[in-house]
Amino acid sequence: MTVITRFAPSPTGRLHEGHAVSAIRAHDFARDRAGQFVLRIEDIDGTRSRPEFVAGIIEDLAWLGLRWDALVFQSARLATYDAALETLKTRGLVYPCFCTRAEIAASASAPQGDIGPAYPGTCRGLSAEAIAARTDARCWRLDMGKALAETGALAWHDAEAGRVVADPMQQGDVVLARKDAPASYHLAVTIDDAAQGVTDVVRGVDLFAATHVHRVLQALLGLPVPTYHHHPLVVDAEGRRLAKRDGAPALAAMRAAGEDGLALAARVRQRLL
Template structure:
């Protein structure tokens, strides 16, 4: 299924669980520039499914930083936290088709089951060993009846048999990067224990609902596209064109990240650096 490419649609979709840094600025500016050059639309989406870490103050700061950069976007801005019912419905459909199963494992239990030198997913995390996929149905029923918390995982092998191995159209990327097979990810979580969705499920549903034709994002999400293309196929969603851009790195070569306390745009603003200087530094016209 193909989206309507007659008017390209781009989006920048930050998570307000910290302040934006230069890496976010680059991705936002690139999306806006590509939309401008193609005569397309530029959307902003707030990915705030984690309602504990994502606060209204951080959302406001995010919007302020982007406006300071000179960006303009269409209103209204989609807030993922307002669409949990839509995500639940999609998960229920996949579960009814036998493609999801409940996982009651804690992180410690997963680590113990994985062993000392477990297979790892494309991001380097231990791959889930499939413990709950093998639980007897009566045990699962008893755990659910007792109110045990659980996530919902994708049975990736069954899903791959259903959908095949979807490829994707990549216009960016890094030379030599290999598109991973879904098996490399194992049984990923599609519904978290404390949140009725996951990044993977929400992002493909939102891109489809908003008519996004071009997904332009950092190379750190390249491998995850295998999951997203599989979900798009399973749910009958349109296939956008992907463009994964190089990451902005610090002086030591590390990618900028909130978790690494990379310098936020707000601090650069406070130091008197202008939006024009930021644009020039990132390779855009001021």
């Protein structure tokens, strides 16, 4: 079987060294096994994605000496996500939610998950009549209880953690689509990894919790389960992970300052030995 990995950035800002490490890990994992490396641009956030950031991603990765075998844009796959959502609707596994983020955050009963407060289930039990009377649905949520009743116990393999038993209830009834976004990260990523034949998902450990949800969606949609490689994150001098929102130094700024991309990639690889 051909090994296929992917690097899947969102074009909402410039790449930083943390992105470089993840991209190099995924790229080299495939190349070391005579496999293929996919660059997937996750550009379905219409309010934040920018064409100039897409160009920047391509420029930065080329500067690092990385080459890809396929370039895929999520914005070209909206019909596929919609079809999957309709399938889940037909099976009664998703429901419309009318709650605002503020209402969810204010709910004292909502436990704090790794990706924020879990949804308290306010709209889960609404009658068909109540739903029909409203037109202001903000999103569609997966009924996690119903989903797990259908799938039963699930697990996946992580290269670092070994066999992991899925525990998606900690994330609650996750969002699969919003009125301003045709698919959530969870839905789009799960479908795309299968469609692009990804055998090994190489990504940061900050997404480990999301894999619990992805495993459920794989089971519900009859999709293959890749092997996961959740690697440590790059942190700054204070131990904080590098992030766009915190102003992590961009690769573009390093390049402008005279940094050599191939030399940077070589240093990253040396640290990974």
